[in-house]
Amino acid sequence: MRSCTEEILQTVCGELGLKRFRAAQLFHWVQQKAVRSWDEIANVGKGDLKLISSRLSFHPPELLKERRSVDGTRKYLFRLHDGEMIECVLMDYAREQSRDRHTVCVSTQVGCAVGCAFCATGMEGFRRNLTSGEIVGQVLDITYFIRREDPDFQVTNIVFMGMGEPLLNYEEVLGAIKLMNQEKGLNIGMRRMTISTSGVVPQILQLAQENPQVGLAVSLHAANDRARSDLVPMNRRYSLAQLMEACREYSRITRRRVTFEVALTDDNANQTEAEDFVRLLKGQLGHVNLIPVNPVTGTGMKRPDLEKLKTFARVLEAGGISVSVREERGTDIEAACGQLRRQWREGNHEPISSI
Ligand code: SF4
Structure with a gap:
């Protein structure tokens, strides 16, 4: 339905x-x-x-768990009609001048086949694609539950950054985008939705051709093929050279800049790595988003301290690269994708709402 x-x-x-x-x-x-x-x-x-x-069948998922962060971020764990579990996150940003922003980070697959080194979802492998209804359903269900406290609540922005690689479920993701954009539906503007990809080159080019005006974010994380292949195995299929060429083509066709996500650990937040990114991104229409890694059990990765982050950002800026550090949200509630589902499967069944 x-x-x-x-x-x-x-x-x-x-x-x-x-x-x-x-x-x-x-x-x-x-x-x-x-x-x-x-x-x-x-x-x-x-x-x-x-x-x-x-x-037509109507199988809204069961809400298994809701966790609220001290910063207002809420994370939800849902069980779908076939027993599979997915996560999604609501991030609220209060604005003084304009209306408040309510961003939902949605999942597009159950699990993920890409297997990024820092990701709890990737560690558990791929189960299945979500349908467009199951993707939109995450936004509808969050809306439903929040409206019980705030009847005027409206989601304003969507990021496809939850469980799964959105561009490996291309048709259903595009279907969900079109549904959420409907004026008689959630009425979320195309420019308020962002697809995040590990770098699926053919679908980046397809998206450029279709040009639905949504934002594109690429999980870059390393500036050379050896390091990136270790972190983001998609790089073994599509090299950095192929990926950067696709991003240039995307910007040429859509006239939009690409956001490059760079997860920083205590190991890679150094001057040499920053200079490598400057060389890679020089002349590219883009913006770099630096993300201090979320602590995920089993990855062995440590979050860099603030000074290292700032130094890294300064090197990029000096090289003419537009850069910002992503505001951290929900670290006290395991907001990174896959962590809640993993805990549930390991037997941690707390009550639905734990604040
Ligand atoms: S980071 Fe994204 S693409 Fe990589 S394994 Fe996790 S869900 Fe998949």
Whole structure:
């Protein structure tokens, strides 16, 4: 049900002999009001709902756990209808001048096949792709639960940075983007959504051609092939030279700059590495986002201290590279992707909300 565009609903309603306006009503209830059951749909008769439910299934996931950080970040663990578990995160940014920003970080796959060295999700392997309805569903369910406390709550931004490699589930991710962009649905602007990729070159080029105006972030993490292949195994399939060429092509076609994510550990936050990034990114239309690594059990990686981070950023700036340090969110609640799911599987079943 949550994967359905209004056009699909019109077709289904037509085939069931129902009035066309039923499709608009259903789309509104599901995609804007974020209802989680047929019973909550108020202005469609029981008979019509019964007919529709014979054709379309509605399986909202079960909320297993919600954790709240001292900084307001909330992390959710959901169990899908087939028993698989996914995580998503809500980050709130209060603004003085403009409206508050509520960003949801969504998962696009159950698990991930890429296997990045610093990632809890990657350590557990790939299970399956999510459908567009399951991707949108994360935003709808967060909206549903928050509206019980704040009836006007509205998600404003989406980042595809949760579990999974979005560009290896390209069609469903694009389907979710189009659904969330619908004015009669969540109405989230294309420019307020960002896809983050480990560097799947053919799909970066496909995205450039389709140019849906969403943002593109590339998890770079190292400036030479040897180091990057160790951290981000996708680099063994598409080298840095191929990736940078695809990013240049992306910027040429879309006229948009690419965000380059660089995770810094106590080991790689040094002058030599910073200079390597300057050489790699010189002349590229882009912006570097420095991310101090989240402590994940089993990776052996240590977070760099603030002084090392600042020095690293200064070298990039001096080399003419636009750079910022990502604001840390939710480190006290294991907000990095895959950590909550892993804890749950290891038997840590705390109550749903632990503040
Ligand atoms: S960082 Fe992203 S691409 Fe890499 S293993 Fe984790 S989920 Fe997959």
